[in-house]
Amino acid sequence: MAVILTTPRSFAGCKRARDLLQQAGHEVRVQTAAKPYTANELLPVIQGVDALIAGLDEINSEVIKAGAPTLKVIARNGAGYNNIDTEAARRYGVLVTVTPGANSISVCELAFALMMALARKAHLMDGNIRQGQWLRVPGSELFEKTLGVLGTGAIGSELIKRCRAFGMKVLAYDLFPNEELSRNYAVTYTNLETIYREADYLSLHLPSTAQTDRMINAGAIALMKKEATIINTARGELIDEAALLAALESGRLAGAGLDAFTHEPFTDQRFFHLDNVIMTPHSGAYTAESVERTSAAAAEEVLRVLAGRKPLHAIC
DSSP: OOEEEEOOHHHHTOHHHHHHHHHTTOEEEEOOOSSOOOHHHHHHHHTTOSEEEESSOOBOHHHHHHHTTTOOEEEESSSOOTTBOHHHHHHTTOEEEOOTTTTHHHHHHHHHHHHHHHHHTHHHHHHHHHTTOOOOOOOOOOTTOEEEEEOOSHHHHHHHHHHHHTTOEEEEEOSSOOHHHHHHHOEEEOOHHHHHHHOSEEEEOOOOOTTTTTOBSHHHHHHSOTTOEEEEOSOGGGBOHHHHHHHHHHTSSSEEEESOOSSSSOOOTTTTTOTTEEEOOSOTTOSHHHHHHHHHHHHHHHHHHHTTOOOSSBOO
16 A cells, blocks of 8 residues: 555545545545645655655655655646656656646636637626626727737647637747647747737747746837737746736736736735736636546556556656
8 A cells, every 4th residue: 555645625626536546545645735835844744655646836856855765756736847856856766747638628718718808808897897887898809810829739729729710810839830730720830029029819838947937028028019918827937027017007018817927826916906917826727627637647647656557647
C-alpha cells in the first residue's frame, strides 16, 4: 500500500478519482486549503508520501528533497508545471506528470465567454439592472473581427474553432505551427508584431517561461489597437500587470478578461474599479466535466508509476 497525498480541492471533490486510488489498495490523504500551498506549508506533510497529486502548489527543491526518500511521482492535476522544480525532481529521481488536454474545452470556453461578455458589455448591463436602472450599453459583434491567438496547443486550437464559427479572422503565433488549423480553419500564422498590430482580441495560451515572461508589456501594448481586448486564461506571468493597468485606465486598450494573475489570490484593488475588466479566480478548468477528466487522468498516472509502469505524460 502506498500513501498518496492530494492537495487540489477539485480532486478532493472527485469521487471517481479517489475511488481509483483506494480500490487499488492505496491510502489517500486529502489535504486541501483555500489557496495553493506554499513550500513551507508542504514541508510538514510531504514526508513519508509515495505520490503527490498537486494543484498550483509551490513545489521547490526543498519540498522534493523532503519527500525524496519515499516520493516517486508528482502528478499535476492539470497541464502546467511551472510551479514545480523539475530539475530537483530529476536530481532526486521523482517523476513529474501532467494531464494535457483534459481541461482544454473548459478553458477555451471561458476564454470565449470573456470575449463575448466584454464585446457585448454584459457585465455592465447586469450591474445596471441590479442597481434599478434600465440602461442599454452599446456593444460590438465578434463577426469579422480579428482574433490573435498566442499558442495553438489544445486550448488555443479549440478556441480558434469556435471563433471561426462566429466568422472571425484568425492570426496565430506558435513555435510549432499547426498545419491542420491552417488548412481546415483558415488560420494565418505570423509574427508577434503583426498580431499585436492587427488583433481586435488577443488571447494568450502560452506557458510561463523565461521567453514569455511579461511578453505583454508596455512595448507590445503600444503596438495594439486602442479598440483591442486582451484575454488571459493561461498564466499571469505573461502580462506586465502595471503596463496593462495603465493602458486600461488611460483608454489605450478597450478591455481585458483575466483568469490568471501574477500573484494569486489577486488583490490589486486598482483593477477592481475598472469597468472594462472582467476577472475570474483562475477557474478556466473548473467545470464538472473538466474536474472529472483531469482528476481521473492524474490518478491513473499515479497508479501507473506505483505499479512500475511508464506514465503516459511524464515531464521528467
